[in-house]
Amino acid sequence: MKAASIRPAESAPDALPEPFAAWFKGRGWEPHAHQLALLERAQAGKDTLLIAPTGGGKTLAGFLPSLVELAERNAGREKGAPSQGIHTLYVSPLKALAVDIARNLATPVEEMGLPITLETRTGDTPASRRQRQRLKPPDILLTTPEQIALMLSHKDSAELFANLRMVIFDELHAFASTKRGDLLALGLARLRTFAPDLRAIGLSATVARPTELAAFLVPNAQDASGPKASKLAEIVTAPSGIAADIAIMPSEADLPWAGHSARYALPEIYEAIKAHKMSLMFVNTRSQAEMLFHLLWDCNEDNLPIALHHGSLDVGQRRRVEAAMVAGKLRAVVCTSTLDLGIDWGDVDLVINVGAPKGASRLAQRIGRANHRLDEPSKALLVPANRFEVVECRAALEAAAEGAQDTPPFRPGALDVLAQHVLCVACSGPFDADALHAEIASAAPYHAITRNDFERIVHFVATGGYALSHYDRYAKLRKTPEGLWRIAHPRVAQQYRLNAGTIVEAPMLRVRLARGKGGALKPKSVLAAGKVLGEVEEWFVEQLSAGDTFLFAGQVLRFEGIRENDAIVTRTTKNEPKIPSYDGGKFPLSTYLADRVRRIFSDQSQWAGLPEQVSDWLRLQADVSSVPSPDEILVETFPRSRKYYFVCYPFEGRLAHQSLGMLLTRRLERAGARPLGFVANEYALAIWGLSDMGEMIRRGRLDLEALFDEDMLGDDLDAWLAESNLMKRSFRTCAIISGLIERRHPGKEKTGRQMTVSSDLVYDVLRAHEPDHILLQAAWADAATGLVDIARLGQFLKRVRGRITHHALSRVSPLSVPVMLEIGRETVPGDAKETLLRETVDELIAEAASGRGQP
Numbered sequence: 001m002k003a004a005s006i007r008p009a010e011s012a013p014d015a016l017p018e019p020f021a022a023w024f025k026g027r028g029w030e031p032h033a034h035q036l037a038l039l040e041r042a043q044a045g046k047d048t049l050l051i052a053p054t055g056g057g058k059t060l061a062g063f064l065p066s067l068v069e070l071a072e073r074n075a076g077r078e079k080g081a082p083s084q085g086i087h088t089l090y091v092s093p094l095k096a097l098a099v100d101i102a103r104n105l106a107t108p109v110e111e112m113g114l115p116i117t118l119e120t121r122t123g124d125t126p127a128s129r130r131q132r133q134r135l136k137p138p139d140i141l142l143t144t145p146e147q148i149a150l151m152l153s154h155k156d157s158a159e160l161f162a163n164l165r166m167v168i169f170d171e172l173h174a175f176a177s178t179k180r181g182d183l184l185a186l187g188l189a190r191l192r193t194f195a196p197d198l199r200a201i202g203l204s205a206t207v208a209r210p211t212e213l214a215a216f217l218v219p220n221a222q223d224a225s226g227p228k229a230s231k232l233a234e235i236v237t238a239p240s241g242i243a244a245d246i247a248i249m250p251s252e253a254d255l256p257w258a259g260h261s262a263r264y265a266l267p268e269i270y271e272a273i274k275a276h277k278m279s280l281m282f283v284n285t286r287s288q289a290e291m292l293f294h295l296l297w298d299c300n301e302d303n304l305p306i307a308l309h310h311g312s313l314d315v316g317q318r319r320r321v322e323a324a325m326v327a328g329k330l331r332a333v334v335c336t337s338t339l340d341l342g343i344d345w346g347d348v349d350l351v352i353n354v355g356a357p358k359g360a361s362r363l364a365q366r367i368g369r370a371n372h373r374l375d376e377p378s379k380a381l382l383v384p385a386n387r388f389e390v391v392e393c394r395a396a397l398e399a400a401a402e403g404a405q406d407t408p409p410f411r412p413g414a415l416d417v418l419a420q421h422v423l424c425v426a427c428s429g430p431f432d433a434d435a436l437h438a439e440i441a442s443a444a445p446y447h448a449i450t451r452n453d454f455e456r457i458v459h460f461v462a463t464g465g466y467a468l469s470h471y472d473r474y475a476k477l478r479k480t481p482e483g484l485w486r487i488a489h490p491r492v493a494q495q496y497r498l499n500a501g502t503i504v505e506a507p508m509l510r511v512r513l514a515r516g517k518g519g520a521l522k523p524k525s526v527l528a529a530g531k532v533l534g535e536v537e538e539w540f541v542e543q544l545s546a547g548d549t550f551l552f553a554g555q556v557l558r559f560e561g562i563r564e565n566d567a568i569v570t571r572t573t574k575n576e577p578k579i580p581s582y583d584g585g586k587f588p589l590s591t592y593l594a595d596r597v598r599r600i601f602s603d604q605s606q607w608a609g610l611p612e613q614v615s616d617w618l619r620l621q622a623d624v625s626s627v628p629s630p631d632e633i634l635v636e637t638f639p640r641s642r643k644y645y646f647v648c649y650p651f652e653g654r655l656a657h658q659s660l661g662m663l664l665t666r667r668l669e670r671a672g673a674r675p676l677g678f679v680a681n682e683y684a685l686a687i688w689g690l691s692d693m694g695e696m697i698r699r700g701r702l703d704l705e706a707l708f709d710e711d712m713l714g715d716d717l718d719a720w721l722a723e724s725n726l727m728k729r730s731f732r733t734c735a736i737i738s739g740l741i742e743r744r745h746p747g748k749e750k751t752g753r754q755m756t757v758s759s760d761l762v763y764d765v766l767r768a769h770e771p772d773h774i775l776l777q778a779a780w781a782d783a784a785t786g787l788v789d790i791a792r793l794g795q796f797l798k799r800v801r802g803r804i805t806h807h808a809l810s811r812v813s814p815l816s817v818p819v820m821l822e823i824g825r826e827t828v829p830g831d832a833k834e835t836l837l838r839e840t841v842d843e844l845i846a847e848a849a850s851g852r853g854q855p
Helices: 009-015 020-026 033-043 058-073 095-111 127-135 145-152 179-194 210-216 263-274 286-298 315-326 360-367 387-402 415-428 433-441 451-463 490-499 538-542 591-602 604-609 612-624 654-670 693-698 715-723 726-738 752-769 774-787 790-800 814-822 841-850
Strands: 048-051 088-091 118-121 140-143 166-169 199-204 234-237 245-248 279-282 306-309 332-335 350-354 379-383 477-479 485-487 508-514 529-537 549-552 555-563 566-571 633-640 643-648 675-680 685-689 804-808 825-827 834-836
Touching (some): 009 033, 020 058, 033 048, 033 058, 033 199, 048 058, 048 210, 058 095, 058 166, 118 127, 145 179, 145 415, 179 433, 245 387, 306 315, 360 379, 379 387, 387 591, 387 612, 415 433, 415 490, 415 774, 485 490, 508 555, 604 612, 612 814, 612 841, 633 693, 633 814, 643 693, 643 814, 654 685, 654 790, 675 814, 685 814, 726 774, 774 790, 814 841
Parallel strands (some): 048 199, 088 166, 118 140, 166 199, 279 332, 350 379, 508 566
Antiparallel strands (some): 508 529, 549 555, 555 566, 633 643, 643 685, 675 685, 825 834
16 A cells, blocks of 8 residues: 655645644754645545654654644643543553653643643553543543553443543554554453544554555455455655664674674673763663673773663662652663653664574664654664674665665454453443444454354453353353353453453573482372472473473573473483573574575675684685575484484574474474484574484485475474473463463452463363363464464475575584584573583684585
8 A cells, every 4th residue: 555645745834733833843843744634634534554653753643633733622621620531542551752752742832822621541650540530531641552442441431532632652563463462452442332433543653564554554345255354544654764874783703603692792892872962772582681781780891870770670670770860860771671662761862782683674673762853864783692693683784775664564353352252231231232343343353253253252251261160260251141251240340451462471480300210100209399499491391292392590400391490300411401491582583684695695795794713704705615505404313422412593583493302303304313402593493313314314314305295384383382382381371461360359369370370270170171261272373473483484495495504513513613503502481691511612603604605
């Protein structure tokens, strides 16, 4: 769909009514053309998506139609007089963003003397104020998706939103394709039933597929035959502004072959901070933020005010850091994605991204934090943490120069979120199933929802499903004599409001020694909980099967199983773990950047533009083995330290590689290769074992085409998921979101252990007695996309079919060194220090370099 045409800015003063035209003139401003275009479309009753760069006045553009309408509607209203109800809802993905926008919006409202009231409502808003807002609502309410769901659950919701005329979604790309977006889309569909004439406005700076966001903003049509083509929202695209000034930070130090700390570049980072007013230093994980913050303070000879900001910090501390930024009292802030989005942080004039950005859109979003002005270039420095990341940073620079985006694609709306919404509607009053199905199908993520799936969801909310229908605790809906659905008891509504939302924090699991030596113990005694060794992140334990060994607190432990909220382990005499824990970035390398990285690697003409250390590394790889082309998979096999290694380079991201490693080791075990374990990074996967896999390939005992066949996503995947605890954990999240398992009760909250016990018991019952339960279906969908990345694995296997290149080497290759260095590195939870257990960097590098010309 083409972007809407935009009138030139010269006509701006005549297009604005008073006092708005005078306010702009008094500030020496002229409205941007896209601001006027959005105003025109809103006044014409059009749903509209505005795509504009950071600093382009998106937020003011979004509010301008509301301010103009409210100034006219409220003319003559006495100060303190009640409003006519909520006119505009502003929805933000972040509580802090809603609060910041409220502060900035208050300025023009006060300076123009507009008779407009505006308030915020977030999870931090006191209950007394939330209650007052329902009785005496403001004209403009700035809030979050979760708060809209809560407001819609009350019996007076239709009255509260009867005069709603505008809904503004800021940073729409940040949640539209997530479960929060599903909840928001269902809420928008509900609001349209109360206020059919409301207009939706979406604001976004980074959009890969504008039509997807445009479809999110409008009601989707459906008839008895199914979903129909719907008209999209209008799309207004602002000029891109001045291109950002982005560079890879030069350094005289040796570029690391592996790792994520980028500590080699600390002197250059510190000098860059000194040379600018205020710098934001983005990293990809909280542990990296902690480490770099302390390293910076160690070299902070000038005692510069440097702060830390990430999601694990106390909210009070985060707000103090934010206030100091706004006041210009800081020179640098080390932060994670908590500061990615569009809050105006004052005089930030440099963004430093430590590590590869993992995606073109994420890079654009972060760069936009610098110079929040359209007529000045944002300045950013990329600091690759290792040699692979140099190439990825180069790919990100190319994407930025082209203005390319790679936001996640949309997927069908989640069924657990739908179940929560059905209960929300019932809490507000009895509903008719036919009417609610039509309403839900009008929401973009659910436009293809079948009547059968809808009925299954209603049945689940009403009874818990066939296998649970005999338990009163799961009975939440009853049918009235008129055929409507209502809540079974008033306490159901109270429980819903205590547990609404889609954000489920993954708990830590305690690591406990079993009583005994394991292996020979009977199952019950193996899982008998003993001494607590510490805690480990749940995502790691999810991938273990009974018998797997891993490193923890300096010991090699054998995983026996999960009991309630404990990972039960035994000590083992093995001196090598099968599966090390995975350190580094939490973000998967985006498919878009992965394609670009593969192209740069395979095109030797581009190597000259890379640092000499990196281009020498690639030339050495070409001499020793080969550099994979974009559409092939390179497999290298070689012996080392009385073991045999199998290394491949999919370039598909850590998450996909971890799943691939689990599946390949199962197949290699069946083939007699006797694999001992594997390790993965964003670019490569290394498996080691006791059999010479290169010799097995040469003799035809190991068929690489069969090994990488797409059918591994069938029975092998099902068997792995059945043996691992991943599906149980995925089910637990779905059970919480759907309302089957409740986190909070009046006056108390369940512990993580209690939640796990409850969800595991229900999971086992459903697997045994109702394997087609709607929540098991939802859990599988979640695992396939967010935990296993089946779609990406499937695309990779299809891409490399018939394009597998194998090199049997006598020693490690230069390209394999980074992933080989991951072996033996273990981050002890709660401690940022890395302990090198075996191979040293110098040994591997020397070995790889000595192989030049000796494939």
